[in-house]
Amino acid sequence: MPKYKVSLIPGDGIGPELTEATLKVLEAVQERFNVDLEFIELEAGDACFEKRGVALPEETIQAIKESHVCLKGPVGETAADVIVKLRMMFDLYANLRPIKAYPGAPCLRDDIDLIFVRENTEGLYKGFEFTIGDVAIGLRVITRSGCERIAKKAFAIAQKRKKKVTAVHKANVMKKTCGLFAEVCREVSKMFPEVSFNEQYVDAASMRLIKEPQKYDVIVTTNMFGDILSDEAAQLIGGLGMAPGGNIGDNFAIFEPVHGSAPTRVGKHTANPCSMILASKMMLEWLGEKYDDQDCLNAAAAIDRAVSESIRKGLVIPDFGGKLTTLEMSRAIAEEIIRIQL
Numbered sequence: 001m002p003k004y005k006v007s008l009i010p011g012d013g014i015g016p017e018l019t020e021a022t023l024k025v026l027e028a029v030q031e032r033f034n035v036d037l038e039f040i041e042l043e044a045g046d047a048c049f050e051k052r053g054v055a056l057p058e059e060t061i062q063a064i065k066e067s068h069v070c071l072k073g074p075v076g077e078t079a080a081d082v083i084v085k086l087r088m089m090f091d092l093y094a095n096l097r098p099i100k101a102y103p104g105a106p107c108l109r110d111d112i113d114l115i116f117v118r119e120n121t122e123g124l125y126k127g128f129e130f131t132i133g134d135v136a137i138g139l140r141v142i143t144r145s146g147c148e149r150i151a152k153k154a155f156a157i158a159q160k161r162k163k164k165v166t167a168v169h170k171a172n173v174m175k176k177t178c179g180l181f182a183e184v185c186r187e188v189s190k191m192f193p194e195v196s197f198n199e200q201y202v203d204a205a206s207m208r209l210i211k212e213p214q215k216y217d218v219i220v221t222t223n224m225f226g227d228i229l230s231d232e233a234a235q236l237i238g239g240l241g242m243a244p245g246g247n248i249g250d251n252f253a254i255f256e257p258v259h260g261s262a263p264t265r266v267g268k269h270t271a272n273p274c275s276m277i278l279a280s281k282m283m284l285e286w287l288g289e290k291y292d293d294q295d296c297l298n299a300a301a302a303i304d305r306a307v308s309e310s311i312r313k314g315l316v317i318p319d320f321g322g323k324l325t326t327l328e329m330s331r332a333i334a335e336e337i338i339r340i341q342l
Contacts, residue, residue, distance in 0.1 A: 004035075004068045005066065005067040006038065006039050007040050007067040008039045008041045009042050009071070011045050012045040012075045013266050014266055014271040017271060018271060021273035022277050023039070024330045025334050025337065026280055028333075028334035028337040029284070031338065032338055042059075042063050044057070044060050044075065045075035045076060055075075056082050061086075069252070070254040073257070073276060074261045076260065083256065084127070087247050088121055090252045091121065091250070092121070093146065093249060094119075094120055095119075095223075095245060096116070097233075097258060098114075098116075098282075099233045100113050101113065102307060102311045102312075103311065104316070105238040107236060112213045113214075114233070115219070116219050117154040117219065117221075118150075118225075122141050123140055123141065123222050123223035123224055125223045140177050143180075147184035148188060151167075151185045155192040155195050158195045158218040163195045165189065166197075166220070167181070168199075168205045168221040168225055169181050169182045170203070172201060178222070186199075202225050206228075206229060206232060210232075210236070213236050230245075234258060240258055242272065242274050242275060242278070243258040244257060245282075255286075256279055257279055270318050272316075274329075277303065281307075288300060302342060303337065306334075306336035306340055310333045310336055313332075315333075316329055317329050
């Protein structure tokens, strides 16, 4: 049985609470399945910056490089200096954000099951900004190679799902940048004839996500559009507390909750732990696929079912109508993992 080194960044705000809750679930995973995880806790984020004057220390970066994968809690104002920098540094070009309705959660519909495949290293988020007098300018960098690899990732994922890809852009206005993205998506679609393909403008997609989310399968889009649309879509399934994310490259990955550090909720122990728990589920799926480890894949499936069962039984935090704390909900999920039958 291989031992996986997991770089663990608890983060800021509610991050340490979510991390503690997630570790309870992963303890149950290791008890139930032949999965061996070694956690290396690292510093990064606002608290690290206040303490050391740097948000992402070199020793943290080095430890991440020496690990198999990274699991990260939310960070606060230093997010651009932590996760955005790590995405660029490790070339984690695909940001995967699944949006799935779980029975018992406050969802718009019970048949929502889609995933955003967001380009993660280009666009306005590259941070190429400057001023000329009273004019502020931001450069939106879109490359053919960047478009091609994110489109291929989206179609490969669709092949394992419902075989449908929707490319979201605004090529009618941004004719060069979105135009290139749309053009490359069309070209890549021809390599996957078994996958249906359509396009939508970002404003229409934002409306249709509310009107008919059940009609989507895989949505591929550019960096900022994907960030905004996936947050909107999370509200359809109970909010950002149900939204995990994965930053995927060819050889490495970082998994995290989609939401921020929520400083106003620190110490109340009412935050939904599912975002980071489901991020750990995505981490195990990635390990299972990368290292051909069926135990990791089984553990990931167990986490998904345990989250579903806990929500269905009402073993949830007050936001979902329950009475449990963050840690109590994670313990309920852990107990489901121990007894669940796959």
